[in-house]
Amino acid sequence: MSLPLYIHGSSDVGRQRAQNEDSFRVAAQPDGSRLLVVCDGMGGHEAGEVASQVASDRIVEVIAASSPDNPPRALYQAFVExxxxxxxxxxxxxxxxxxxxxxxxxxxxxxxxxxxxxxSRLYQFRAGGLIDRTRDHTRVAQMIAHGILTAEEARNHPDAHVLVQALGGSPGVQKSFKPEVWTEPLELRSGDVILLCSDGLYDFIEDHELYPLIEGRDYQDAVTRLIQTANERGGADNITVILLVAGQPEVPRTAKEPQEARRETIPDGMPLLAPAPVPVPVSEPVVQAPPVSEPRRREFVAPGVPATPAVAMPEASPGRRVPLWWLLATGILMMGVGIALGLGAANTPAPEPARGTSSQVETDAGTGALTPAAVQVPGPPASSEQDAGVAQSGPPEGMGTPHTTPAPAPPGGSRVTESGGK
Incomplete structure (x- = not known):
C-alpha cells in the first residue's frame, strides 16, 4: 500500500563560508517514485560547487532512465556515471x-x-528512535571500526573529514572508489522519518539530539529548525537538509509506551512460598520419589535372655549378612542355657539302676519331670576304684554343686551325654 510522502529540502551557506558548495535534488520520477539527493562539494572556490551540481544532475538523469526492476543496481550505476x-x-x-x-x-x-x-548521511527514525544510519567513508571512521579511535576522539581528530571515497577527487580516492548500496530497502511505516544531510548539520548536532529538535513540528518547519540550530552552534560549514515524513505532515512525537495495569506482587520481606506442584499428565505414570528419612543412629543393644532354651537363628536374606554381634550373643546365650541345664542335672541324684533291665523311666519326685534311667549293658563290673572315684567326687567346701562326669560306657553299649558340656 502506498503511503503519502511529505518531503521538504533546504540548503544554507552557514555563517563562516562565502559560498555554498552543497547541492540537493527532490525529483518526482515518471513511475511516481521520489528521488532525494544530497551532495557536498569539495575542491575550493567554484570547483566544489560545480562538482556537487554535476553529480546531482547526472544521478537524477540516470535514475529517470533506469528500469525500476532492480533499484539497488540502478543506484550503483548512477554513482558510477x-x-x-x-x-x-x-x-x-x-x-x-x-x-x-x-x-x-x-x-x-x-x-x-x-x-x-x-x-553525507541518511537517518531513519521510528517512534522517536534512530533505527538505521549510513556509515561514513572517512579515515577516522575506518580507525573507529578497527578500534584505533573512539567516537569522541574521532570528533576532534585532524583527519575527521578526510575522505577515502568520493565522486571525482584525487587519484588516491579514485583508486578505492566503490559506491556502497544496501541491497535491501528500508521498510517505511506511517510516521517514519527519513533525514538526508551534509556534515554541516551533524557536526554541530549529535545523533541523539536530532529527533527531539523536530518532533511535533510540521515537516517544513522541522527543516528550518535543524538548519537554524546548526547556525546557532557555529555554522562553520554549509548546511543541507532533506526531510521526508511518511503518512502525515507532522513529525510524530516520541511514542509513549502505554502503561499496563499495575499487578500486585509479594511485599518485601515476606518469606517465599513453597512452589506449587506441577501437574503431571494423566497419560504418563506418576513416579513418586521415596521419602527421605533421617540417618539412622547406630546403637548397641545388649541381647536379652529368652524364657525358653530354644533360640531361633535369624534367616539371612539374599544379599544380606548376619551381623557378627548377633552370632556372638546367640552363642553366649546357648552356652549359658547349656550350663544351666547341666547344673540342674548334676543336682538331681541319679537312682541306682536295676540290673538286667534294658530301659527304665523314673519320675523325679521333686519336679515331676521324666528322666531317663541309666541303661545297663551286661559286662564286667566297674572296678572299685572307679566306684570309689564317683562316690567321693564331692566338691570342696564352698565351691558349690559339682559337675558329675559319667563313667565311660563299655564297648557296644549306649552313651548318655549331657548337653552344655565342653
Whole structure:
C-alpha cells in the first residue's frame, strides 16, 4: 500500500563560508517514485560547487532512465556515471581534485532504497528512535571500526573529514572508489522519518539530539529548525537538509509506551512460598520419589535372655549378612542355657539302676519331670576304684554343686551325654 510522502529540502551557506558548495535534488520520477539527493562539494572556490551540481544532475538523469526492476543496481550505476561526469568536468575546467560526496534515497511505495559515497548521511527514525544510519567513508571512521579511535576522539581528530571515497577527487580516492548500496530497502511505516544531510548539520548536532529538535513540528518547519540550530552552534560549514515524513505532515512525537495495569506482587520481606506442584499428565505414570528419612543412629543393644532354651537363628536374606554381634550373643546365650541345664542335672541324684533291665523311666519326685534311667549293658563290673572315684567326687567346701562326669560306657553299649558340656 502506498503511503503519502511529505518531503521538504533546504540548503544554507552557514555563517563562516562565502559560498555554498552543497547541492540537493527532490525529483518526482515518471513511475511516481521520489528521488532525494544530497551532495557536498569539495575542491575550493567554484570547483566544489560545480562538482556537487554535476553529480546531482547526472544521478537524477540516470535514475529517470533506469528500469525500476532492480533499484539497488540502478543506484550503483548512477554513482558510477556521476563519478565519471565529475572527472570529466574537472579535466575540462582544469581543476584536478575537484570532487563531491553523494547520498541517495529512492522511495517507491513504502520502500526506500539507499546508496552513498563519502560522508553525507541518511537517518531513519521510528517512534522517536534512530533505527538505521549510513556509515561514513572517512579515515577516522575506518580507525573507529578497527578500534584505533573512539567516537569522541574521532570528533576532534585532524583527519575527521578526510575522505577515502568520493565522486571525482584525487587519484588516491579514485583508486578505492566503490559506491556502497544496501541491497535491501528500508521498510517505511506511517510516521517514519527519513533525514538526508551534509556534515554541516551533524557536526554541530549529535545523533541523539536530532529527533527531539523536530518532533511535533510540521515537516517544513522541522527543516528550518535543524538548519537554524546548526547556525546557532557555529555554522562553520554549509548546511543541507532533506526531510521526508511518511503518512502525515507532522513529525510524530516520541511514542509513549502505554502503561499496563499495575499487578500486585509479594511485599518485601515476606518469606517465599513453597512452589506449587506441577501437574503431571494423566497419560504418563506418576513416579513418586521415596521419602527421605533421617540417618539412622547406630546403637548397641545388649541381647536379652529368652524364657525358653530354644533360640531361633535369624534367616539371612539374599544379599544380606548376619551381623557378627548377633552370632556372638546367640552363642553366649546357648552356652549359658547349656550350663544351666547341666547344673540342674548334676543336682538331681541319679537312682541306682536295676540290673538286667534294658530301659527304665523314673519320675523325679521333686519336679515331676521324666528322666531317663541309666541303661545297663551286661559286662564286667566297674572296678572299685572307679566306684570309689564317683562316690567321693564331692566338691570342696564352698565351691558349690559339682559337675558329675559319667563313667565311660563299655564297648557296644549306649552313651548318655549331657548337653552344655565342653
Amino acid at each position: 556521476a563519478n565519471q561526469a565529475v572527472l570529466d568536468a574537472a579535466l575540462t575546467r582544469g581543476a584536478p581534485g575537484m570532487g563531491t560526496t553523494g547520498v541517495i534515497a529512492w522511495v517507491t511505495s513504502s520502500r526506500c532504497y539507499v546508496g552513498w559515497v563519502g560522508d
